[in-house]
Amino acid sequence: MTISPQAQALLDRDAKAVAGIEKLRFFPIAIEKGKGSWLTEVGGRKLLDLSSTWTACGLGHGHPKIIEAMVRAAQSPAGAGGLSAVHPDSVGFAEDLLAFTPGEGERRVYFGHSGTDANDVVFRAARQATGKKRIVTFKLGYHGGLGVAMKVSDVHIAAGAEADPDLFLATYPNPFRPHVAGDDPIAASVAASIAEIDRELAKGDVCCLMAEPILSDGGMIIPPKGFLTALQATCRKHGVLLAVDEVKMGLGRAGVMHAFQLDGIVPDIVTFGKLIGGGLPLSAAVAPAWVIDGPAASALLTTAGNPICTAVGRQVMRTLVEEDIPQRSARAGKRFVSGLKELMKDSPVIGDVRAEGLAIGLELVTDKESNTPDRALATKVVYRAFELGAVVHYVGGNVLEITPPLIINDEEIDLAVDILGKAIADAAAGKVSDEAVAPYAGW
Incomplete structure (x- = not known):
């Protein structure tokens, strides 16, 4: 060519x-x-x-609906961010996302520019709120390209990036390549992964476990049915926050609105990015208020929550449902x-x-x-x-x-x-x- x-x-x-x-x-x-x-x-x-x-x-x-929302917001923008002022689409985006995302109790929404910053804020907030330092993520996982999110992403660590000193990388079960032999290697691999995680959470010093519902950058690994359910039960057993990274695989991609619904779970924390902005830089985290509602000014991005991106984010959610x-x-x-x-x-x-x-x-x-x-x-x-x-x-x-x-x-x-x-x-x-x-x- x-x-x-x-x-x-x-x-x-x-x-x-x-x-x-x-x-x-x-x-x-x-x-x-x-x-x-x-x-x-x-x-x-x-x-x-x-x-x-x-x-x-x-x-x-x-997409015509996205263009319409973008142009409408750009014609008379209410400033350039949601840092020190509110506007209808920043508040509306948060309200829409709370209604759109399954969850219980009093929750809040963080909005940023990419999945990286949404995940990074979740990790930092979980450490601050719980007083615990350790984080559990998965081998071959990816949660971002900067900050703590990068330091707990095995895709980067394997390429030579510095790992977070308080990180444990668990084994994600791969049905095509089970890591445990036996008569039923897939079930045995799930059991081994859960047992491994159970041992780590039992130590009592883990603030958060973050999982991808489909391990995308690590090889499009779709976990066996029941793995996420068992993972949630293990987190609840030890009182550890379960965060699900829906940045890449969520919002209809997996044939359900939220990929974690494939296993019928409702995580404590959900992060969004990529599609939520319809091609514009927008991300979000939905988390319990006690985790993410403070301290004030501890996660600052001047143009986060800007009227153009949040207007588009609201339209993305409407389009996902309407179409x-x-x-x-x-x-x-x-x-x-x-x-x-x-x-x-x-x-x-x-x-x-x-x-x-x-x-x-x-x-x-x-x-x-x-x-x-x-x-x-x-x-x-x-x-x-x-x-x-x-x-x-x-x-x-x-x-x-x-x-x-x-x-x-x-x-x-x-x-x-x-x-x-x-x-x-x-x-x-x-x-x-x-x-x-x-x-x-x-x-």
């Missing part, structure tokens, strides 16, 4: 101007605009979006997975296809006997898919993370399956060179 001169010129400018510290690149993409489930490169080539910008654009690009997005996601996911499993039957390198709604993971392996993860193949598959006209990324080293806009239609799903099938076959056949992918290492 030849990159258009216009796209190459923009990529060259990016290389000279934008810091590499914030780049995670899988192929040479330069985007000019987007609409629905499609992106348009500089130069005019169209690409089917199977990432939704890591789920942030989950309602698609240019029955969770049900649409569940139905679309079934069609997508059916197509991918047909590919799996004839492919020697597709080890597993797993999904809840439109949170889909396709695991690439060297062969189906050993199920050895094939990172090199994943790198080449996402590159080849880009050449063929689709945007998809990999996570966990060897798993395609397929998270298209939740408004994707049947024709687009079928096209996506065709492109992914060809990309996998071509990459496995050696049609993507090491030299082509060398500048785009991804994770």
Whole structure:
């Protein structure tokens, strides 16, 4: 594939101007605009979006209701934040989110710019409120790229980041790769994980346990049914706050409004990001008032709660309900997975296809006997898919993370399956060179 001169010129400018510290690149993409489930490169080539910008654009690009809310708020904005003044959409966003999020007792809403700061504030607030220091998260987990949130994210720690000194990383059960053998290795793995966590919480010094309902960046790992239920019971047994990070997998993505509903639980704390802002920087945490209502001025972001982002956040919640997005996601996911499993039957390198709604993971392996993860193949598959006209990324080293806009239609799903099938076959056949992918290492 030849990159258009216009796209190459923009990529060259990016290389000279934008810091590499914030780049995670899988192929040479330069985007000019987007609409629905499609992106348009500089130069005019169209690409089917199977990432939704890591789920942030989950309602698609240019959703008319989101545009309307954004423009209306921008025409006469009530200042630029909710730090030292209130306005109707900052208060309304918090009220809407409290009604939208299952929970009990008196609760409050923190709003920020990204899932990172929402999670970071939760960890700091839990330590302050409980007087306890230790935090439990999971191996292969991700909760943010700055502060405490980064220091408790194993994805960063494994890459060399400093770990929080009071962190315990628990084992997340993976049905495709159980970590305990036996007649029923999946059940045994769940039991072992819960026992491990029970031992840590019994020490009495844990302020908070945070879990992802689907371990996305660690490899799109969908836990066995009952794991989150057992996890909540263990936290309650020891009086430990259970926080669920819904930043990436929540808000209809998993075929239910909140991904924790897959296991029928109601966490103490829930964090939101990405899709809640409809593509704009907005995040939130819903937590018990005794945890997050103070001390005053201990989590300051000048433009957090700004009228444009909060107006969009309110519209996102309305749209999720009015357009029955969770049900649409569940139905679309079934069609997508059916197509991918047909590919799996004839492919020697597709080890597993797993999904809840439109949170889909396709695991690439060297062969189906050993199920050895094939990172090199994943790198080449996402590159080849880009050449063929689709945007998809990999996570966990060897798993395609397929998270298209939740408004994707049947024709687009079928096209996506065709492109992914060809990309996998071509990459496995050696049609993507090491030299082509060398500048785009991804994770």
